[in-house]
Structure formats: structure tokens, C-alpha cells
Amino acid sequence: MDFLKTSGSEFFINNRPAQLKGAGLGNWLNLEHFMFGLPGTDSQIREAVINRFGIERSNLFWDKFYSVYVGEQDISYLKTLGMNHVRIAVNHKLFFTDGFEKSVAIREIDRILQYLNKYDIYGIIDIHTAPGGQNPDWHSDNYSGVDNFWNDREAMKVLEELWGEIAEYYKNEPCIGGYDLINEPCFFESAYNKNMVDFFKRCTQKIRAVDSNHIIFYPGNTYSRDFSMFNENLDDNSSYTFHLYPFLQIPDDINSPQLPGRLVECLQKDVTYEHLVKKLKKPLWCGETGHPQHMSETSFSVHEFISVLESKKIGWALWPLKDRGAMGIISAKKDGEWNSLCNELSENWVFFDIFTKDSMLSANKMNDKYDYYKWLANESTSAFNVVRKNLEKISFDRFYNALDDYKFEHCIKNESILPSSCRIIGIE
16 A cells, blocks of 8 residues: 555545545444443443453453454445545543553554555544543543643643654554544634644644654544634645534534535535635545434435535545444444343433534533533433443343444444445455
């Protein structure tokens, strides 16, 4: 494989302009409750498993989880869809489990790199969490409801140094497509605009001190939708990455005959698109988009959105590749043992019952935007406490064996979510 590169406003593979099509490996190296099946943050869930079963059996459980959640069959399936990259979402803590090179994060990334290399698929590393939380939401492993990262210089240093180590380790690996510096920043203090850009500059310096080969992906504020704080490009071989979900950003318009026009309008307004295209002039990558399975009747909205992206030569990645049956392209069976167990443990908790629209829409209705996130965090923690109590009734063997539902051969394929540009093509 050749290194994935950028030139001007396009991505290049093997010196030819390329359309990035892919999927996110979410809920694998960073747990997200609604995709995993149990409420709580990554750290809360892991702590509960250790408290119930002990460290040794907990390690057995997670090792099996990693292996069944992403394996060769999952990667080869993406190849049959004509996809050319995966976004590897990682909790930063997993790089510190046993020294960097022996960490869970490096071990697992290296494990799937052998499959990515085999099928000519790039892996883009995404640091999905930050110390203190780069946003106030659960998916940054944050149960406070407040973003504490952007005013904490020591926390920033942790990730800056980490990116230097990652770049040193993977600098000569062409299968790594690039470095997605941090997932979905979200803060409400305008002073943090400078803090974020300065943080990205320092990360860039750490990376470029050892690695000139890989693309650096820069997100914006407001869950990677506001890029107005970038007055210039920070690196030549770079891209800007935004996230947009039609069912969240324009929930009242996905059944409208004007949907295509509303999607273009949403892209231009919510993603500061004109600023990106006219001032910064770098390739764009929609690192997350998708649609929930419980709204299957409107899955066409994400098809329409991807058509808009491709018409503008914007790369995209569906979120996620696999989950318990929330949004995944591949899912555990809804009536399988894993989902039955999760329903029993959580007493049928359903995240979408309390989160029905884009969190920013809800936060904007509050006098203090953090009130909404604090409320959501409290609701999740209350539901987590139910799981922690009920976990005492579950045997380790049952908990461990239920993971078999995540094996590729046991999962169902939700191909209705796939856009028309993804076709089952088969592989040699």
C-alpha cells in the first residue's frame, strides 16, 4: 500500500484522486452505552466488571470482546462493500495499560492492521476521549456533564505526548491512513477557540517531529461542526473532519420532499462549509454519519446525505461498523443472548427514550447549556447503578459466553443503511 495523502482539496491513493468510503470501529476500544447495551461510560462499565468478577476474569472478558467484535471477517466484509478505510476510535486510557508498546490499544490496532493490509484498507486512528472530557457527553468517557479538558494544560500534555508516541510507532506504516487528533470537541467558552487551535499546533509539532508521512485530521468545535476558529492551515498534508447525522441535525425534515436541499443547507450552515472550502481549501472528511435502526423507515436520509457528500468529493465513514443493534452495519441479533442479558441487567433501559434529538438543540433551550448534559449524565449514571446491582446476579460464564453473539457469523447485516455507492462486489 502507498501512504494516503492529500493534495490541494483532494485525497490521493496511489497518486490518484480518491473518494474515501468507510466505517467507524466504534464501541470497540471505547465503549458507548447505547451501542454496547449497558448504560454508563466506558470507565464506569469496566470498573463494574472488575468489581464483580475480579481483574483476571475481567481481562478474559475484554480480550474476548475485542477479538469477536473486530476480526478478519468483519474487515473482509467491508472490502466486499467497496470501502477503503476504517476509523479506529480509541479511549486514550487504553494506550497506558501496560506501557505504550504493550498496551491494549497498540496490541489491538496491530492485530487488525494485518487484516487491513491484507484487504488494502486504511486505518485512521481516532483518539475518542481526553482526560477530563473534550466534550460534556458520555462518548468522551465523561460522566460529569462538563468539558474539563480545554482549560487543563496538563491534560493536554498527556495527549500531545501520546500523539508523539503514536507517530513514532506508526511513522513507516502505510496502512495507517492518518491521525484524527480528538473526537468531537464541544465547549461553550469562546476563549477555548484559541486553546483548541494551540493544542492542535502542539500535537502537529509532536507528530511532524518524527512522522512526515501521515495525514493529520483536524476537527472543529460543536461536535466537529464549527471550524471558524481556523484562520490558516496548520499542516500541508492535512484534512478537516466534521460529523453530521441527518436524523439529529434536521430531525423535522428527513421526511420532507425538500430533503436534498435541506441537507445542502445544513452542510453549509452547520459545518461552516464555505469557510472550509473557500478559505482553508483542504480535503474534507465526514468522519461520522449514520442512522438508527429503530428509525429504519427513514434510512434513505443518510443515503441522500452521502450522495451530497460524494457530489462534493467529501469522504465519509458510517458509524459504526458493528454494535448491539442500535446503528451498526453489522449487529448482534436482537433476540440473542447478549441483548437478552443486557435488557435483564439494565431493566430494559433504552438510551433513545431520553435522547431523541441532537444534544445541542436541547442544550440551547437551557439558560446554562451544561444543565442538559449534567441531567443526561445523571440519568445515565442512575441507570448504570441498576446494572451494577443486577450484575451481582449474573455468572461469569453467562456474561462471557454471551459475547459469542458478536462473532461475524452470528451477526445480522443491515445493508439497508448502505448508500448506493456501496455494492456487494465480492473479493478474490
